[in-house]
Amino acid sequence: MYTHQKRIVSAGKPLIETGKAIIFIHGRGASAESILSLKDYLEVDAFSLFAPQATNNSWYPYSFMAPEEQNQPALDSALEILQELLTSIVNQGVSSENVYLLGFSQGACLTAEFATRHAQRYGGLLIFTGGLIGQQVNTSRYAGDFAGTPVLITTGDPDPHVPVSRVNETIKIIEEKGALITSKIYPRRPHTILPEEMELAKAILHSNQSK
Template sequence: MVHYLLREPKSATETPSLILLLHGYGSNEQDLFSFAEELPDDAYVISLRAVRETPMGGFSWYDLDFSGGARMTDVQQAVESQEIIIQFITQVHEKFPFDKNSITLLGFSQGAILSFSLALHHPQTFKKVLCLSGYPDPELLKDIDMGTDFSQLEFFISHGKEDPVIPIQWARQFKPICEELDLDFEYHEYEQGHGINAENYYDLLNFLQ
């Protein structure tokens, strides 16, 4: 099974939800777990470690290839990671009794790219999806069925205007895609780089509540 960190619900509830955290390229499961204590008390919070080791240390959900001067995604690895995450949810549900109709995905950077793709490929699995400092990768989305019912999903999308890693222009592609698919979404831009400032943080906590 994938390596993960767990915060159990802090308040008694018959139907706890699940918040799944997906970190970015070259990071690890400790990264987003640093604010697990601030997330809703009635949820299991699980931070996954990505499945591939990167050359510089840390982990990734899929390799990136910059050799051609462009940022190329290893689509096959990304698809495999998505399948691993879906399998993980099924396996971990046998261990922790969370409500399968109340699963939140929260991804940062590469984790956000994957979260958006995961939600659109498995729209009945997730409820809330937070995409922080990512972008909609067309290579991962080209097989999406436009006739799918996405009405269960709610998206929170945020990006820094001064992001040097993923340009704000890439993130702005979220809006037309969300509108075309008639998704329930809110999109925010902040005066920040490739990270989460206080305003962004409080907005995402409000969305989760």
């Protein structure tokens, strides 16, 4: 088992110029650099971009639906990395409502879990094929209110790693905590991100251009 070494890859303009940030969270076996390549499809020149790198290219060793103790201490360490990064951005004068979280697969699960444990008004959550973490979802750990945060959550049906039932459960929980949901379930879609999903994400990223 492992904890994560802190390594953050950044791109785009500095926060002092943009006043808004996107945190990109990669999937299992991928890298900060690979998830950041999505910027080429999202028209994010006006954002500061950050992508943490998981040690061993994996945020936690087993399925997101394994008993939680099997994924410790890596899972708690991954959540701590995100908390430190978000705190650093906010401490530079950027409000949480101008911070967006984007994750794919394992990174989408981590995005959903972190944001729901720390629910507040974010700029948006872009959850590509993921859901809340745990053999069963433990709602007692979720605190706060999303206060109208727009959330995109997408998946394939079936998906080899993420059951649609967990995606639907995740939607219900985060909606009850005040999020505004856009969801898409694509029949027989491979474990990937479709161009249509990028367009839906762009709609959220660019809905508050005046900020």
